[in-house]
Amino acid sequence: MILITGGTGTSGQPIVQALLDRGERVRALSRDPEKAAKTLGDDIELARGDFSDPASLEAAMEDVDRAMLIVASLPDQPAMESAFIDAAKRSGVEHIVKFSAVGADPNSPMRFMRGHAEAEAKLKSSGIAWTMLQPTFFLQNILGLAHSARRGTIHMDAGDGKAPFVDTRDIAAVAAVALTERGHEGKTYEITGPSAFGMADVAREISAVTGRGVKYENVPPEAAKQALMQVGVPEWNAAGINELNAALRAGKMANVTNVVREVGKKEPTTLEQFVREHSRAFV
DSSP, rough: EEEEEETTTTHHHHHHHHHHHHHOOOOEESSHHHHHHHHOSSEEEEEOOTTOHOOOOOOOTTTTEEEEEESSSOTTTTHHHHHHHHHHHHOOOOEEEEEOOTTTTTTOOSSHHHHHHHHHHHHHHHSEEEEEEEEOGGGGGGGGGGHHTTTTEESSSOTTOOOOOHHHHHHHHHHHHHSSSSTTTTTEEEEOSSSSHHHHHEEEEHHHHOOOOEEEEEOOHHHHHHHHHHOOHHHHHHHHHHHHHHHHHHTTOOOOOOHHHHHOOOOOOOHHHHHHHHHGGGO
16 A cells, blocks of 8 residues: 555646556545545545554555655655654654755755755655655646736746746656666755756747747746735745746756656657647646
8 A cells, every 4th residue: 555645736647647657556645535535536545644643654554555646845844754763763664765956965055945845855864765865846836827927928037047947747657667666765856957048948939839929037036025925825835936037047057867767668758748738838
């Protein structure tokens, strides 16, 4: 049995599907199983649980030998993951695959990366077999630019920075292999798309696919942060996104790997493929 946290999220849903496609028994941890059932369907078990309730975590881990740990970027993310790892240790879980992030480092200038590094260190010291998945920016993030693209201009504080955005379904392919096949214990996988591109490239691709004239306009970081907060993003998270975009602008997120091909055993999704698949979102 595989237990997954964050199974209803952008990253979690394709991992659940990839595991079901392999015929695996999957159980999802959720604070609201009834709501989760509407998203995940009937082919998955659901367990009510909360990271702040150790007893509920241990109950969800009954008969579980492997776990997929996904926690959103929050100020208390390391504590939440630590609680899960402790419960897994007590419950005899044999292997945890942690959804981390590229550049996870305790000394990183980016708060999200420091949080992931803290949780990685906890897992490595737990005695449980581990695998770290460190994806870069998601191609799905581009869908968040659709409203701006439909109005003709993409606004971001990304400068001329480039990154090899990756499809969450490609991340799921790697996760499914790591969870179901041996030989991935003790490995850290940096997961990227096939090539690095910038926001100007995104604008050009949307223009080419839709026939609409779309351009990219760089905006000051503080203006970008305020725009995020105006649509409900908490200040802590908005500041963290600014830090990520600062690294993007500085050229620190451009590394490309072959993990999707070599571990996930599939061709990684290109920007063109993704925009064509989701073309209706941009018109």
